[in-house]
Amino acid sequence: ASSLPTTVFVWEIKNDSENDYDVSITFTFRNGTGDPRWKRESVCQTAVFDNAATAGPDGAFVQGVCLEHKIARMKCTYAIGAVKRPNQAVTICRNFRPCGSGRKLWDSLFAKGQLEGEYDVDGDGRELGVAVCVSAPVPSGKRETMELALAWDMPKVAFGQGGRVYKRRYTRWYGDDCKAGPELCRRALIDYRDWERRIDIWQTPVLNDERLPAWYKSALFNELYFMTDGGSIWFEFDEDWTKLEKQLSPYSIELMRRYGRFGYLESWEYRMVNTYDVHFYASFALAQLWPQLEHALQSEFTDQVEHLDEKSVRYHMEGDWAPTKSRTRVPHDLGNPADDPWLMTNAYVMHDTGKWKDLNLKFILTCYRDYVHILNRDETFLRAVWPAVEDLIREALDHWDHDKDGMIENSGAADQTYDAWKMTGVSAYCGSLWLAALQVARRMAEQLGEVEKAAFYAETLGRARAVYEKKLWNKTYYKFDEHSRSRDTIMADQLCGYWFLDSVCVEDAQQILPLDRVKQALNTIYDYNVCKFAGGRMGAVNGMKPNGTVDRACIQADEVWTGVTYAVAAFLIQQGELEKGFRTASGCYEACFERFGLQYQTPEALYEHRFYRAIGYMRPLSIWAMQWALEKHCGFPSISDILLHEKRIVPDGSDEDVLTDATADLAADTTTTTAAAAEVL
Numbered sequence: 001a002s003s004l005p006t007t008v009f010v011w012e013i014k015n016d017s018e019n020d021y022d023v024s025i026t027f028t029f030r031n032g033t034g035d036p037r038w039k040r041e042s043v044c045q046t047a048v049f050d051n052a053a054t055a056g057p058d059g060a061f062v063q064g065v066c067l068e069h070k071i072a073r074m075k076c077t078y079a080i081g082a083v084k085r086p087n088q089a090v091t092i093c094r095n096f097r098p099c100g101s102g103r104k105l106w107d108s109l110f111a112k113g114q115l116e117g118e119y120d121v122d123g124d125g126r127e128l129g130v131a132v133c134v135s136a137p138v139p140s141g142k143r144e145t146m147e148l149a150l151a152w153d154m155p156k157v158a159f160g161q162g163g164r165v166y167k168r169r170y171t172r173w174y175g176d177d178c179k180a181g182p183e184l185c186r187r188a189l190i191d192y193r194d195w196e197r198r199i200d201i202w203q204t205p206v207l208n209d210e211r212l213p214a215w216y217k218s219a220l221f222n223e224l225y226f227m228t229d230g231g232s233i234w235f236e237f238d239e240d241w242t243k244l245e246k247q248l249s250p251y252s253i254e255l256m257r258r259y260g261r262f263g264y265l266e267s268w269e270y271r272m273v274n275t276y277d278v279h280f281y282a283s284f285a286l287a288q289l290w291p292q293l294e295h296a297l298q299s300e301f302t303d304q305v306e307h308l309d310e311k312s313v314r315y316h317m318e319g320d321w322a323p324t325k326s327r328t329r330v331p332h333d334l335g336n337p338a339d340d341p342w343l344m345t346n347a348y349v350m351h352d353t354g355k356w357k358d359l360n361l362k363f364i365l366t367c368y369r370d371y372v373h374i375l376n377r378d379e380t381f382l383r384a385v386w387p388a389v390e391d392l393i394r395e396a397l398d399h400w401d402h403d404k405d406g407m408i409e410n411s412g413a414a415d416q417t418y419d420a421w422k423m424t425g426v427s428a429y430c431g432s433l434w435l436a437a438l439q440v441a442r443r444m445a446e447q448l449g450e451v452e453k454a455a456f457y458a459e460t461l462g463r464a465r466a467v468y469e470k471k472l473w474n475k476t477y478y479k480f481d482e483h484s485r486s487r488d489t490i491m492a493d494q495l496c497g498y499w500f501l502d503s504v505c506v507e508d509a510q511q512i513l514p515l516d517r518v519k520q521a522l523n524t525i526y527d528y529n530v531c532k533f534a535g536g537r538m539g540a541v542n543g544m545k546p547n548g549t550v551d552r553a554c555i556q557a558d559e560v561w562t563g564v565t566y567a568v569a570a571f572l573i574q575q576g577e578l579e580k581g582f583r584t585a586s587g588c589y590e591a592c593f594e595r596f597g598l599q600y601q602t603p604e605a606l607y608e609h610r611f612y613r614a615i616g617y618m619r620p621l622s623i624w625a626m627q628w629a630l631e632k633h634c635g636f637p638s639i640s641d642i643l644l645h646e647k648r649i650v651p652d653g654s655d656e657d658v659l660t661d662a663t664a665d666l667a668a669d670t671t672t673t674t675a676a677a678a679e680v681l
Contacts, residue, residue, distance in 0.1 A: 002290075003169035003234055003260075006151040006188040013144045024113040024135040027148045028105075029080050030098035031069040031128050042070035044128035046094040049182040050084070062186045063090040064149075065130045068178070076154040079181025080132050083147040083189050088136040091115040098129035105131065147192075151184035160338035164244075169234040169260045205637045206627075213582055216626070219589045223623050224285065225600045230618060231265030231337065233273070234293075244343060247307040248300075251384045255296040262293045263334065263341060267604060268616035272333035272348055273341040275618065276301060277417040280362040280500075281563045282621035283369075284570075284628050288640045291374045295381075298370050301363060304331050305388040309345065315352045318413060326354035328395045330363045350419055357400060357408060358416040360392040361433040365497070368440040369504045379447070386444055393441050393457070396434065406463030407471075408434050410481060418493075418542070420555040425482030426471045432478075432497030435464055435512040439501060443508060465512060473517060477524040480543070489551045492529045492540040493564050495521060499571040503628060506574075519575060525568060526577075530584050534608050539565035539588035541608075550608070559605035562588045563619025570625035574633045585626060 011025050032039040045068045055061040064081025084090040096105050097120040104119040115133045134146040155176040158165050167176050174180035207217055237256040242248055266275035274297065286294035309325035325331055325346050332353035335341030346353065353359060367385045375381045400408035408430065410416070410423035416430055423430065438461040445454035472478040480489040498518055502509035525540065532548050533541040541550055542564065543557035551557040565588045572581035591606055592598040604614035630636040 004151075004184060004188065005153065005168070005170060006149060006184045008188050008192045009148045009150075010192075011146040011148075013138050013146065015138045015140055015142055015144075018140050020137065020139045022113050022135060023138050023144065023146075024109060024133055025146045025148070026109060026115070026131055026133040027080050027082070027150075028096075028098075028129055028131040029067065029078055029150065030130075031067055031078070031126075033071060038071050040126040041073075043125045044069040045125075046128065046130055048092055048094055049079070049081070051182070051186055052084075056190075059086045060084060062149075062182075062189050063092065064132055064182065064185055065092050065094050066181045067128065067130045069128075071154070074154060074157055075178045076152065077178050077181045078130075079151040079153065079185050080130060081149050081151075081182065081185035081189065082132045082134045084134075085136075088134055088144075088146070089114060091133045091135070092117070093129075093131040093133075094118060095121050096129045096131065097121075097123060097127065099127050109133070147189055149185045149188045151181045151188065153178055153181040153184060155180070159340050160336075161340040161344070163340040163343060164241075166233075166235040167238065169236055172236050172260075201642060202639055205639050205642060209636070211636075212630075213586065215586055215589045215593075216582060218593070219585070219623055220627055222593075222600065223602060223620050224289075226282075226602075226616065226618060226621055227264070227285065227290075229600070230616065231268070231271065231273075233263045235261045237261060241342075247303045249303050249384065251380075252296065252299040252303050255292070255299055259292045259296050261300070261342075262290075262297060264618065265337075266333065266618050267614045268601075269614050270617075271336055271338065273335050273337065274301075275333045275348070276330055277332065277356070277359055277362060278563070278617075278619045280366060281567055281625070282618045283366060284503075284624040285621040287369065287374055288624055288628060291640075295370060295374055298366060299381075299384065300334075301330060302367075302385050302388050304334075304345065305329065305363075305391065307331075307345075313346075313349055313352075316350050318351065320352065322352040322354060328391050329354045330359040330392070332356070332359065351414065355411060355413070356415045356417075357396075357410055357427075357430040358433055360396065361430070361437040361497070362500075364389050364392060364437040364440050365433070365500045365504075368444070369500070371444075372504055377447070382444060382447060386448060389441055389444060390453075393437065396437075397460070405467050406460045407431060407467040408464075412484070418556050421486070421542070421557055422484050422554065423481045424484040424487075426467060427481035428472055428478040428491055428494035429480075429496055431464075431468045431472065432495050432513075433500075434497065435461060435468060436497035436501040436509070438464060439508050439512050443505075461512065468513075469517075475520075476546075477521040478517075485553045486543060486551055486557060488546060489543040489557065490524055490528050490546060492525055492542050492544075492568050493561075494525070495571070496567070499567060499574070502574050503570070503625065503632070506633075522572060522575060522577070526572065526580050526584065529568075530580075530587070533560070534587070536583070537587050538591050538606055538608065540568045540584055556605070559607060559613070560588065561605055561619065562592065562602055563604070563617070563622040566620060566622040567625055570622070570629045573626060573629040576634075578630075578634065581626065581629075585623070588620075 013023050031044045047066045050063040052061045060083050062081045063084045067078045082090050091114040093115040095118040100120050108116050113135045136144050138144045155171045156165050263273040266272045266278050306327055308327045311324045312321050313324050314321050331345045332348045335344045336347035371382055396408050402409055407426055409425050410427045412424040414420055414422050438457050442454050442457035477490050478494045480486045480491045498509055528544040529540040539560045541560050543551035545551050566585055569581040569585035592602050601615040602620040603612040604617040606612050631638045
């Protein structure tokens, strides 16, 4: 059900007056998207539909109207429909002029409470509206329910360059002839109550848990808006992809055949698909709710590691020329929708991300997380990713460990996800990722019986850890880095690698740094970056000086990154500091949802005064790392496990037991049903 392009509007009418009333609810829609470029693109056609022949036991069936047209040269059919019950009338207008006054339509509703077939039909048919009206008597003291639905059937799509046509995921069940609108409406109106029931099963353990603050319950589920409103794309696999994407492995191809290909944008403003340094944080949402989409995405990035795109690009910040995608590097992203994602990767050109220190290491850590927790240590997956892991560790030692002491160094550029914050020499952020990656490589080698390699990684980890401790530990926290202007800054994300590895396996994390120092650093972050910033009411500022003032020497140091704040909160929870974790995260929520009006458009960054940056951002999905921490470290019930015992909904109306992906069709439905009049208004 998650892939279905449909939404339901349920109106509950309650007549508490002493009078009887006839009530009509009308739903109108027009061609296009609201963008002037497409409002007159093609001649529109309409068709009325109903499924009276398959009416239910109560006599109810669905009636509606389809509007066929094109958007950006691609066929699209809108369908609006309503449930027709024996005591209700459904009337349909198959043609009115949306650019007119609408007076005749309104006059008809005013006089009769119903629609007529057509109004103002003159014109060339390039702008056209349709409408559905449900009407019924509602006597004094009675209630009535009216149910309407919208479906948008655009089965075949292409990106800006138009180089390849994709079929959307739902075409697996509904076909690609652009005739699915009526059936999508019918399916939504028949099944939405069951969807809501399943959503309740999923959400109730959190909503009823008195240990959890109310704001957290809101944030956890509402931040999932980005999974559907984040430029999300979910396609059926096409065998022709392998002709141009030679790097696709049999392992990835089989996953895509089964689960499709998924992508989402870094943000509404930063339009890049599957930006990996950000997905690293956001991936906790996929890992828990759509585990097989995360599995397929991770496999696809494995295939990208050795892929080469020799096209030379000039990068803006350093001004140097380099290949679009270098070998033995994880790409920053899989492309810009304005071009041709998957065929043209690494759309980001601010820096040469082939020199970034975090992407490769985040990939290694995410492989381990998915191996342990999604795939239950399935050796097939481990063997699929192991060659890439080996190559990435070797590449780091060859090119980033300049003094051969086992620890990598940053270049003096902004060579990681903080792409306007320079790091020089050993850095807390990338250094912690490196330590964690070495421990993961060690564990993977042990699992595969690679005894000598495991010993090498363990020895390298020991040397790297000693360097990290000597150069960065100052008895209170790990310094930002060795040599930059921010070298003494307290970075909120300084132990990113430890946090992520700790989320996977506590014992592994405790192998890379002393636990007492980790706890001391976390307390320092909480005291300075959280409590000393904005009265403790905005989350964790990225950089705070040891004198208690914000580091304003670099852009991004003085920002609060909402997704990083949620990650720091998850880290605190993993260490048993639930009160501190919730207080840290509550600042972001209260700022965005209660003070700044940024709900359902959570930005990447907040400033202490007046400004924000990059609304509608991927990284805040990391709030699901908090839920992960509560479940796996604090004994809270697993809401994903609860769904595993439900049968998976498949769009042909049947049920299917697929334990490894039982949640995939459920979680996104939080945005597909609008069950209150207030929401519609």
